[in-house]
Amino acid sequence: MNRPASAGLLGDTVARDYGWKLRLFNAFAEAELRQTIAGLQLQPGSRVLDAGCGTGEALGWLAAAVGSDGMVVGIDLARAHMVASRANAPAGALVMQANLTQLPLAPASIDLVWSVNTINHLRDPVASLQDLAALLRPGGRIALGQSSLLPDMYFAWDARLERLVNEAVRQYYRDRYQVSERELAGIRSLVGRLRQAGLRNVTARTFTIERVAPLGRADHDYLLQVIFRGTWGERLRPYLDADDYEALVRLCDPGDPGFALRRPDFHFLQSFTLAVGEVRSNERSAVVS
Ligand SMILES: C[S@@+](CC[C@H](N)C(=O)[O-])C[C@H]1O[C@@H](n2cnc3c(N)ncnc32)[C@H](O)[C@@H]1O
Structure with a gap:
């Protein structure tokens, strides 16, 4: 593949657009994704960042979970994905075109980072997780979702x-x-990467996306x-x-x-894994440093 040296591990650039696939995936897996968000038990009023928000379907689901006192921010590298996200975003949500390696948000301003099928696109996922952790308020969480890469x-x-x-x-x-094969082991690397980035209380749970005729x-x-x-x-x-x-x-x-x-006899199974890690108040400085 001809890709610029600045492109992400899986070829993402500002100009790349695979929004059609993201829309189809999110329509397909909407029930499971919404159930996963519900399982996070977000407090009303929470501030959530969707890191790598794609075409923005999750912004509305997250906004519903945090209520009218909450705040949802979406960030994506790709211009076309950001434009689609803005069109999809609920009133009051903020959508920015930015690189996760240069986050345009204030430290300690976010309660939850939600990031689906994105960390595995980054060249240095642990460094990016450390940067995301620095955005978290004490007790804040990073939730990494990964369907089969x-x-x-x-x-x-x-x-x-x-x-x-x-x-x-x-x-x-x-x-x-x-x-390499190792770099394609997206799901199995989530827990390790969260721990390497200094997150605590790391948990993982895998859901099945299952369909029959x-x-x-x-x-x-x-x-x-x-x-x-x-x-x-x-x-x-x-x-x-x-x-x-x-x-x-x-x-x-x-x-x-x-x-x-x-x-x-059509019967289809696909996994969706959610790994969650937390920063605690007395450990935040260690994560940021
Ligand atoms: C597989 S898509 C997932 C999108 C969305 N989370 C979803 O589940 O539909 C990965 C997204 O990450 C974005 N992305 C990749 N590298 C990025 C970076 N360095 N900074 C910000 N966004 C990035 C891509 O543009 C793409 O929208």
């Missing part, structure tokens, strides 16, 4: 094909972004457009042998009688 997804078909496809996707990402519109659109046509599209051809690639194309083709999303 690579589709560690499970479908109800040929387990061999599933294994080969998942390996092909990993190889594609390694080649495209010149990253018949699918709703948001499920159908996300799986067809983002996974089947994006993650598993033409780009996997070089990574599979011809028969396996053809078998995959048939499963993913709405015009094929075997189209996966119409199969009565």
Whole structure:
């Protein structure tokens, strides 16, 4: 991939725009994401930063959780994502285009940093977590959400094909972004990174995003457009042998009688992990230094 040296680990720049995928993902996983936010038991009046807010769907969910006395701020690097976030943001929310490596917020001004599928895009995630921790008020928390970076997804078909496809996707990402297998272990690195950044009381909980046939519109659109046509599209051809690639194309083709999303046995599993760490009043200075 041709990417500027200033781009993030997974190719993010000010000019990059994959907002269409973010909209589809957030519509697909809205119920689980809202449930995750509810589980954080935010106090009314809390101040929340969505770090890497993408197209801004979570801003409204977070605003509902903190109530009219609360405050929600969204930050994103990509211009197009920031514009979409502003359009989506509830009244009173603040959306800024900024780099998480140069945060434009005052120290000790935030109660919760919410950041979904973003920390794994940064070149130095621990340093960024330390910077985010410095924004927290005493007792404040960072909540890192991560869905499978690579589709560690499970479908109800040929387990061999599933294994080969998942390996092909990993190889594609390694080649495209010149990253190692270790750097792709997004979920398993969350707890360690929070601890390395000095956060305390780190917890992790994994939710299952599970769908069975018949699918709703948001499920159908996300799986067809983002996974089947994006993650598993033409780009996997070089990574599979011809028969396996053809078998995959048939499963993913709405015009094929075997189209996966119409199969009565369609059953899909994907994980969503939330890792939460906290700064405590008497430890904040250690985190910031
Ligand atoms: C996979 S998306 C997730 C977006 C959103 N949190 C969601 O769940 O839909 C990652 C987001 O992080 C943003 N991003 C990547 N690197 C960033 C950086 N250094 N500073 C701010 N935002 C960044 C990207 O522009 C993108 O919107």
